Amino acid sequence: MEKNYWITEEPIQLQDVMDKVVRREAGAISTFTGIVREFTKGKRTLYLEYQAYIPMAEKKLAQIGQEIAEKWGNTKTAIVHRIGKLDISEIAVAIAVSTPHRKDAFEASEYAIDRIKEIVPIWKKEHWEDGTLWIGDQQETTAYKQGMPAKVQMEMKQGEKE
Amino acid sequence: MKRMEGERMVEVLFFAELRDVVGKDKLTVAADGMTITELKEKWLTSYGVEKFNVAMVAINEEYAPDDTLVKAGDVIAFIPPVSGG
Structure with a gap:
């Protein structure tokens, strides 16, 4: 089966990701690339x-593709995330x-x-000149409550009702 | 290890800072029939349980609340706040 959601240790080629979503009915392909930034808040x-927790990460990437298909309809999504050591x-x-x-392509890629x-x-994990730190959302913006991000909790509650 | 004991075991996976805290990427522990909370209290207190309380838990690759019962053969993953992208 064609793999549209994957984790890799190799350098990412954007064209490989784009190629997976090309189709005749599409008039737009929106791509997003996240790259390693040298300076964060002056550091x-x-x-x-x-x-990564590779098997679960690939499942969750696929779930995001499914969510996009449900929200916007008639979409095709591919996502790759690299692990290991990455340079600036x-x-x-x-x-x-x-x-x-x-419009849908722009919105959906931001959602992803x-x-x-x-x-x-x-x-x-950040490697600075003077040390290292595993970065978590908790340290950057919001803390988890009850051990789960709010959006995951919400989905679970919805799941219980169904 | 006897086969019967082996069948009651669960695998516990650690990532990111929790992997550094525990000093290994997984443990195999007897936790059949426990909740996640009980598993933490029984097997993880020596590593500092508060660190595990800010993590999410996944059972067999799906997020699960701390009151979920663990079955032998399950794979439990402690997932600290994520920072992909």
């Missing part, structure tokens, strides 16, 4: 190290969404990267 990153300006994640019209940061078990 210099030397390189990043990414780790290398691609960490690439997303491609094809749709008949451009937002969801990756919420539910996909992938972690980055």
Whole structure:
């Protein structure tokens, strides 16, 4: 079966991700690439190290593609995330969404990267000149309550009702 | 290890900072019939349970609440706040 959602240790080629969503009914392909930034709040990153719970991460990426299909309809999505050591300006994640019209493609690719940061078990470790730290959303913006991000909790509650 | 004991075991996976805290990527523990909360209290207190309380838990690759019962053969993963992208 064609694999549209995967974790890799190799450098990401954006064209590979795009190629997976090309189809005759699509008039737009929106791509997003997340790349390694050198400076965050004035602090210099030397390189990043990414780790993933690979089988679950690939499942959750596929779930995001499914959510996009349900929200926008007539979409085709592919997502790849790299793990291991990444240097400045290398691609960490690439997303491609094809749709008949451009607006949906823009919106869906933004949705995809937002969801990756919420539910996909992938972690980055910052390597600075003066130390290292595993970065979690908790340290950056919001803390989990009851051990789960709010959106995951919401989905579980919805699941219980169905 | 006797076969019967082996069948009551669960695999517990650690990632990111929790992997550093525990010092290994997985443990195999007897936790059949326990909740996640009980598993933590029985097997993980020596590593500092508060670190596990900010993590999500996945059972067999799906997020699950802490009151879920664990069955022998399950794979439990502690998932600290994620930072992909």
